[in-house]
Amino acid sequence: xxxxxxxxxxxxxxxxxxxxxxxxxxxxxxxxxxxxxxxxxxxxxxxxxxxxxxxxxxxxxxxxxxxxxxxxxxxxxxxxxxxxxxxxxxxxxxxxxxxxxxxxxxxxxxxxxxxxxxxxxxxxxxxxxxxxxxxxxxxxxxxxxxxxxxxxxxxxxxxxxxxxxxxxxxxxxxxxxxxxxxxxxxxxxxxxxxxxxxxxxxxxxxxxxxxxxxxxxxxxxxxxxxxxxxxxxxxxxxxxxxxxxxxxxxxxxxxxxxxxxxxxxxxxxxxxxxxxxxxxxxxxxxxxxxxxxxxxxxxxxxxxxxxxxxxxxxxxxxxxxxxxxxxxxxxxxxxxxxxxxxxxxxx
Ligand code: HEC
Ligand code: HEC
Ligand code: HEC
Ligand code: HEC
Ligand code: HEC
Ligand code: HEC
Ligand code: HEC
Ligand code: HEC
Ligand code: HEC
Ligand code: HEC
Numbered sequence: 001x002x003x004x005x006x007x008x009x010x011x012x013x014x015x016x017x018x019x020x021x022x023x024x025x026x027x028x029x030x031x032x033x034x035x036x037x038x039x040x041x042x043x044x045x046x047x048x049x050x051x052x053x054x055x056x057x058x059x060x061x062x063x064x065x066x067x068x069x070x071x072x073x074x075x076x077x078x079x080x081x082x083x084x085x086x087x088x089x090x091x092x093x094x095x096x097x098x099x100x101x102x103x104x105x106x107x108x109x110x111x112x113x114x115x116x117x118x119x120x121x122x123x124x125x126x127x128x129x130x131x132x133x134x135x136x137x138x139x140x141x142x143x144x145x146x147x148x149x150x151x152x153x154x155x156x157x158x159x160x161x162x163x164x165x166x167x168x169x170x171x172x173x174x175x176x177x178x179x180x181x182x183x184x185x186x187x188x189x190x191x192x193x194x195x196x197x198x199x200x201x202x203x204x205x206x207x208x209x210x211x212x213x214x215x216x217x218x219x220x221x222x223x224x225x226x227x228x229x230x231x232x233x234x235x236x237x238x239x240x241x242x243x244x245x246x247x248x249x250x251x252x253x254x255x256x257x258x259x260x261x262x263x264x265x266x267x268x269x270x271x272x273x274x275x276x277x278x279x280x281x282x283x284x285x286x287x288x289x290x291x292x293x294x295x296x297x298x299x300x301x302x303x304x305x306x307x308x309x310x311x312x313x314x315x316x317x318x319x320x321x322x323x324x325x326x327x328x329x330x331x332x333x334x335x336x337x338x339x340x341x342x343x344x345x346x347x
Contacts (some may be wrong), residue, residue, distance in 0.1 A: 003260070052152065075115055079106075079135050085178065104151065104236040109146050132172045140170045147171040151254040155227050162228025167196075174226065188216035191284055194226075204274030211280075222246070223272065240265050255336030261292070262335045289327045 067076040079087050090096050097103050107113065111129025119125035130138045130146055139297030144165075148156070151171075159165050174184045174193055183189040191213055195202040201220075204210065211218045220226070223243050224234045237243040244266045245252045251262070261268045269288060270280045277284050283291070328334055331345045339347045 001251055031126060032209050036060040067091075068098075069103065069105045071107070075110075075113075089180050092176045092183070093177070095177065108150070132170075132177070140168045143170050143172060156224060157223075157228060158228030160228070161224075163226065163234055173197075187219040189242060190219045194220050201273050204271075206266065207274035208276045209278040209280045210274040213273075218247075240267050252347050253336050255338055256340065257333075257345060258335040259336055259345060273316060286327050 021086040024026075027031040064174055067080065068072045068088050076088070081088055095104055109130065109132070113128035115126040127137070130143055133136070138142075148159070152159075176182050176184075188209055191205070192200075195205075203216055210304060214220065223236060223246075225236050226234060229235055230236075231238045231243065232240070235243045237246070241263075242253075251266075253263075267282075269282060271282050272280070281288060333339075333342055333345045337343075337345050337347060341347060
C-alpha cells in the first residue's frame with residue numbers, strides 16, 4: 001500500500017469511527033481531540049489510534065491532525081474543545097459531513113487567515129480574514145460572499161436586490177453555523193429569529209386570531225422566502241393570492257359566482273399575521289362589507305348608496321339584528337359560490 005492510499009484509508013476510517021462515536025456520545029458532551037481518541041476506542045478501532053503526523057490533516061502546520069473537518073488542523077491546532085464559544089460542534093451539523101467532498105473546512109468560511117495563524121506570543125493575534133460574530137469588522141457583503149460561493153442559486157436566486165440584502169442583513173444574522181441546531185431551520189423555533197428584528201409581527205402573534213405560528217404548525221418561511229423572491233414583501237409566490245392558495249386551495253375557485261375582492265387580493269379583508277377580529281379580519285363585518293356595499297339591497301347596484309339600511313324588495317327580508325350582527329348569516333359563501341342559485345353568495 002503506498003502512503004497516499006494509506007492516508008486516504010486512514011482518514012476514511014477516522015471519519016467512520018467519529019460518526020460512530022458521535023452516535024455513542026451522550027448529548028452535550030464536548031467534541032475534541034481527547035474525545036476523538038475516546039471515540040476511536042469506543043468504536044473498537046484500536047488499530048488506528050496512532051495518527052501518523054500530518055497524514056490526515058494535509059495542511060497541518062506542526063503535525064496536528066484534523067479534528068472535525070477535513071483540513072481543519074491549521075485552525076484546530078489552537079481552536080480545540082476548550083474554545084468558547086464552542087467551535088467543534090460544527091462537526092455535528094450538515095457542514096460536518098466529512099465524507100462529502102462539498103463540505104467546507106474552516107478556511108472556506110473564515111479565509112486562509114495567514115497572519116492570524118502565524119501569530120506567536122502573548123499579544124492578541126491579528127484577526128482572521130473573515131469574522132462572523134457580533135460586532136465584527138468584516139463587511140456584510142464579504143461575509144455573505146463566503147456563504148454564497150457554495151449556496152448561490154436555487155432558493156437564493158433572488159438574494160441580490162432582495163429586501164434583506166439591501167438592508168445589509170447577513171446570512172449569519174439568521175443562521176448559526178457552529179451550534180448543532182440552527183434555530184431558523186426549525187419550524188418551532190424559526191419565529192424567534194425573525195422576531196428579533198420584526199417586532200410588529202411579534203406583537204401580531206399575541207392577538208386573538210392568528211395563523212398557528214406559535215404552535216409551530218405554520219412558519220414564516222411557509223409564506224415568505226427570506227432569501228428573496230419575485231413577489232411583493234418577499235412572498236414565496238408572485239402574488240398574495242397564489243401564496244395563500246398554497247394551503248387554502250379551496251379558495252382558488254374557479255367559482256360560478258366569484259366575489260370580486262376575493263379574486264383581487266385576500267388582504268383586502270384579511271391580515272396574515274394577527275388580528276383581534278376573527279378570522280384574521282382587518283375590520284369587523286358589517287362595517288367591512290359596508291365599506292364597499294353601502295347601497296340598498298333593492299338598488300340593484302351592490303356598490304351603490306345605502307345598503308345596510310332598508311332592505312325593501314328583498315325576497316327574504318333580513319331583520320335588522322341579522323344585518324347588524326353579520327351579513328354572512330345570509331351571504332355564507334363570501335369567497336365565491338358554485339351553486340347555480342348562488343349569485344348573491346348566499347349558498
Ligand atoms: C496559533 C494559534 C491560532 C491558530 C493556528 C488559529 N487561531 Fe484563531 N484565534 C487564536 C486566538 C488566541 C484567538 C483569540 C483572540 C481574542 O480573544 O481576541 C483567536 C480568535 C479567532 C477568531 C475570533 C476572532 C474575533 O475577533 O472574534 C476566529 C473566527 C478564529 N480565531 C478563526 C481561526 C481560523 C479559521 C483559523 C485557521 C485558519 C485559526 N483561527 C487559527 C489563535 C489561533
Ligand atoms: C460554514 C462556514 C463556517 C465554517 C466551515 C467554520 N466557521 Fe467558524 N464561524 C462561522 C460563523 C457564521 C460564525 C459566527 C457564529 C456562528 O454562527 O456560529 C463562526 C464563529 C467562529 C468562532 C467564534 C468567534 C466568532 O466570531 O464568533 C471561531 C473561533 C470560529 N468560528 C472558528 C472556526 C474554526 C476553527 C473552524 C473549523 C473547525 C470554523 N470556524 C469553521 C462560520 C464558519
Ligand atoms: C465550501 C462550501 C460551503 C460554504 C462556504 C458554506 N456552505 Fe453551507 N453547506 C454546504 C454543504 C455541502 C451543505 C450540505 C448541503 C446539502 O446536503 O445539500 C451545506 C448546508 C447548509 C445549510 C443547510 C443546513 C441543513 O441542515 O439543512 C445551511 C443553512 C447553510 N449551509 C448555510 C451556510 C452559511 C450561512 C454559510 C456561510 C457562513 C455557508 N453555509 C457556507 C457547503 C458550504
Ligand atoms: C432573514 C433570515 C435569513 C437570512 C438573512 C438568510 N437565510 Fe437562509 N434560511 C432562512 C430560513 C427561514 C430557511 C429555511 C427555509 C425553508 O425552510 O423554506 C433558510 C434556509 C437556508 C438553507 C437550506 C435550505 C436551502 O434553501 O437550501 C441554506 C443553504 C441557506 N438558508 C443559506 C443562506 C445563505 C447563503 C444566506 C445569505 C446569502 C442566507 N441563507 C440568509 C433564513 C435566512
Ligand atoms: C437582523 C435583522 C433581521 C432578521 C433576523 C430578519 N429580518 Fe426581515 N427584514 C429586516 C430588515 C432590516 C428588512 C428591511 C426593512 C423593512 O422592510 O423592515 C427586512 C425585511 C423583511 C421583509 C420584507 C418587508 C417589506 O416591506 O418588503 C420580510 C417579509 C421579512 N423581512 C421577513 C423576515 C423573516 C421571515 C425573517 C426570519 C426568517 C426575518 N425577516 C428575519 C431585518 C431582519
Ligand atoms: C400566512 C402567510 C404568512 C405568514 C405565515 C407570515 N407572513 Fe409575513 N406577510 C404575509 C403577507 C401576505 C404579507 C403582505 C401583507 C400585506 O400586504 O398586507 C406579509 C408581510 C410581511 C412583512 C412586511 C410588513 C409590512 O408592513 O409591509 C414582514 C416584515 C413580515 N411579513 C414578516 C413575517 C414574519 C416575521 C413572519 C413569521 C412570524 C411572517 N411574516 C409570517 C404573509 C405571511
Ligand atoms: C402554510 C400553509 C398556509 C398558508 C400559505 C396560508 N395559510 Fe391560512 N391557515 C393555515 C392554517 C394551518 C390555518 C389554521 C386552520 C385551522 O386552525 O383549522 C389557517 C387559517 C387561516 C384563517 C382562519 C383563521 C382563524 O382565526 O380561524 C384565515 C382567515 C387564513 N388562514 C387566511 C390566509 C391568508 C389570507 C393567506 C395568504 C396570505 C393564508 N391564510 C396562507 C395555513 C396556511
Ligand atoms: C371580502 C372580504 C374577504 C376577502 C377578500 C377574503 N375573505 Fe376570507 N373571509 C372573509 C370573511 C368575512 C370570513 C369569515 C366568514 C364567516 O365568518 O362566515 C372569511 C373567512 C376565511 C377563512 C376561514 C374560514 C373558511 O372559510 O375557511 C379562510 C381560511 C379565508 N377566509 C381565506 C381567504 C383567502 C385565502 C382569501 C383570498 C383568496 C380570502 N379569504 C379573501 C372575508 C374575505
Ligand atoms: C373591497 C370592496 C368589497 C368588500 C369589502 C366587499 N365586497 Fe361584496 N362585492 C364587491 C364587488 C365589487 C362586487 C361585485 C359587484 C358586481 O359584480 O356588480 C361584490 C359582490 C357582492 C355580492 C354579490 C352581489 C352581486 O350582485 O353580484 C354580495 C352578496 C356581496 N358582495 C356581499 C358582501 C359581503 C357580505 C361583504 C362583507 C363580508 C362584502 N361583500 C365585502 C366589493 C366588495
Ligand atoms: C337575512 C338575510 C340577509 C342579510 C342579513 C343580508 N343580506 Fe344581502 N341579500 C340578501 C338576499 C336574499 C339578497 C338577494 C336580493 C334579491 O333577491 O333581490 C341580497 C342581496 C345583496 C346584495 C346584492 C345587491 C342588492 O342590493 O340586491 C348585496 C351587495 C348584499 N346583499 C349585501 C349585503 C350586506 C353588505 C349585508 C350586511 C350589511 C347584507 N347583504 C345582509 C339577504 C341578506
